[in-house]
Amino acid sequence: MKRQKSVGRGLKWFGRNILCLGLVSMFTDLSTEMTYPIIPIFLKDVLKVQPLFIGLIEAIAESTASILKTFSGYISDRFRKRKFFIFIGYALSTAVKPLLALATQGWHILLVRFSDRVGKGIRTAPRDALIAESAMDVYFGRTYGFHRAMDTLGAIIGPLVAFIILGLSQQNYRLLFGLAFIPGLVAIILIIFGVREIVPEAKRVFRFSLKTVDQRLKIFLIIMIVFTLGNSSDAFLILRARNIGVSASVIPLLWLTFNFSYFLWAYPAGVLSDRVGRRKTIFLGFLIFSACYTGFALNQSPFIIWFIFIIYGLYYGFTEGNLRAYVADLTDPEIRATVFGLFHTVVGITLLPANLLMGFLWQRFGFQIALLLGASLSLISGFALIISAQSLQKKQATI
Numbered sequence: 001m002k003r004q005k006s007v008g009r010g011l012k013w014f015g016r017n018i019l020c021l022g023l024v025s026m027f028t029d030l031s032t033e034m035t036y037p038i039i040p041i042f043l044k045d046v047l048k049v050q051p052l053f054i055g056l057i058e059a060i061a062e063s064t065a066s067i068l069k070t071f072s073g074y075i076s077d078r079f080r081k082r083k084f085f086i087f088i089g090y091a092l093s094t095a096v097k098p099l100l101a102l103a104t105q106g107w108h109i110l111l112v113r114f115s116d117r118v119g120k121g122i123r124t125a126p127r128d129a130l131i132a133e134s135a136m137d138v139y140f141g142r143t144y145g146f147h148r149a150m151d152t153l154g155a156i157i158g159p160l161v162a163f164i165i166l167g168l169s170q171q172n173y174r175l176l177f178g179l180a181f182i183p184g185l186v187a188i189i190l191i192i193f194g195v196r197e198i199v200p201e202a203k204r205v206f207r208f209s210l211k212t213v214d215q216r217l218k219i220f221l222i223i224m225i226v227f228t229l230g231n232s233s234d235a236f237l238i239l240r241a242r243n244i245g246v247s248a249s250v251i252p253l254l255w256l257t258f259n260f261s262y263f264l265w266a267y268p269a270g271v272l273s274d275r276v277g278r279r280k281t282i283f284l285g286f287l288i289f290s291a292c293y294t295g296f297a298l299n300q301s302p303f304i305i306w307f308i309f310i311i312y313g314l315y316y317g318f319t320e321g322n323l324r325a326y327v328a329d330l331t332d333p334e335i336r337a338t339v340f341g342l343f344h345t346v347v348g349i350t351l352l353p354a355n356l357l358m359g360f361l362w363q364r365f366g367f368q369i370a371l372l373l374g375a376s377l378s379l380i381s382g383f384a385l386i387i388s389a390q391s392l393q394k395k396q397a398t399i
Contacts (some may be wrong), residue, residue, distance in 0.1 A: 019262065035100060066349050094184030131144065148266040213335075262319070
């Protein structure tokens with residue numbers, strides 16, 4: 001895909017859809033983060049569910065979301081609809097949240113989490129495609145950076161709201177679950193009245209085949225598999241913080257600090273990628289990840305771990321939005337939602353063996369080996385991204 005020339009500075013990238021979709025993600029994540037950290041506690045302390053079943057709930061929920069993203073993206077491209085699938089996905093996730101307050105058995109929570117992740121699987125690819133279609137490609141970096149920043153802002157506010165509600169209600173988990181419906185409802189209203197359908201004119205009859213996908217994108221997906229194998233759940237990093245002496249009561253503040261760092265860097269990193277290029281910015285993000293995982297492996301100070309988590313937020317800022325922007329760069333508009341779905345599915349499915357690998361290495365050989373493997377795979381992925389791009393450029397130049 002050829003990039004358009006810059007048409008000026010300022011807020012020419014910022015439109016109604018960009019703002020509304022950012023606010024939708026903020027309110028939805030606020031709703032989710034009000035409940036998500038409390039669900040394991042509710043399962044264990046109130047419903048008396050065993051840890052194995054808690055793990056099963058999350059495995060089923062996340063796998064469902066990953067698989068559905070490809071299908072929803074394909075159907076969105078096939079019928080040339082974005083807003084409908086975005087609405088259905090967010091509405092489903094919002095509608096089931098109050099049902100947490102009525103749960104009396106562990107499998108009730110399983111059904112709610114499953115339905116919530118089905119909603120996420122339906123909406124993600126069409127939403128990411130609509131973001132690209134609402135902005136010029138020269139501004140993709142800052143556009144996706146803004147969206148990730150708004151999403152993370154919700155992740156910052158959500159736990160604070162939950163902390164206040166639980167404090168005022170004497171740890172009334174069911175009240176918290178019921179109130180989580182309100183910000184989700186605000187998100188639905190924003191979709192209905194704020195988001196506009198934008199689907200570019202089709203240049204040809206829709207047909208998707210991996211043979212027609214840009215060669216750079218195919219290589220990029222392989223690189224993401226390698227990187228993701230070393231990028232396991234952040235829950236392991238929280239366990240590492242506990243391992244070196246950070247108290248359980250302070251862990252939420254540590255996580256809040258990380259999210260705030262991510263929020264601060266998401267948009268500036270997007271602007272940087274618009275100016276210097278997507279690959280260079282993602283490469284820098286992979287280097288930061290490698291440095292952080294090395295720090296998590298070798299550091300023994302509870303004080304220094306705070307700084308490592310702050311830098312880890314910088315990694316998220318440099319990669320999360322820019323990875324989406326790079327996918328958009330390399331994708332034709334007619335198949336954009338399908339490719340976004342494929343990208344999210346590849347990453348999501350790879351997380352399953354990544355978590356198993358991290359857990360096995362941690363248990364068998366210790367946390368240092370497990371974390372240093374993640375640091376090594378990140379370095380390999382970063383250099384592979386740069387080298388593969390240079391190799392393709394040379395090959396194209398000789399044709």
